[in-house]
Amino acid sequence: MFAFADDRIIDKNTALKITTGFGGGVAKEGEICGAFTAGVMLLGLVHGRGLKEDETYKENTYQRVQDFIGAFKEKNNSILCREILNGYDLKTETVNKFFKENNFKDEICLHCVSSAVELLNKFI
Numbered sequence: 001m002f003a004f005a006d007d008r009i010i011d012k013n014t015a016l017k018i019t020t021g022f023g024g025g026v027a028k029e030g031e032i033c034g035a036f037t038a039g040v041m042l043l044g045l046v047h048g049r050g051l052k053e054d055e056t057y058k059e060n061t062y063q064r065v066q067d068f069i070g071a072f073k074e075k076n077n078s079i080l081c082r083e084i085l086n087g088y089d090l091k092t093e094t095v096n097k098f099f100k101e102n103n104f105k106d107e108i109c110l111h112c113v114s115s116a117v118e119l120l121n122k123f124i
Helices: 012-022 034-047 055-076 093-101 104-123
Strands: none
Touching: 012 034, 034 055, 034 104, 055 104, 093 104
16 A cells, blocks of 8 residues: 555555555465555555445445455465465564565565555555
């Protein structure tokens, strides 16, 4: 979301604050990838149904999110952090240390972020 923050939709500070808990599949739980989750939020911000829009906005957003899911899975094999990380549990100190020492954040997580940005450029 930060990559798309420009004050028209959301400012950078707010984007960082509301996505802070997404890392590691939501607070290192290994659940849905934070880069993917932020992408779904961004699609909602741009295309979603607000108080004044009709149901067609919701259906349009659902379709965009479904397309994003498929494309993200193609690039990263899953939308689940634990699957993307081959089962590593980031809540354990040993794995967390191993993850950092082997620079997996740059190799795996940043790949997910960059692929999400690339895909969102198509779906927004």
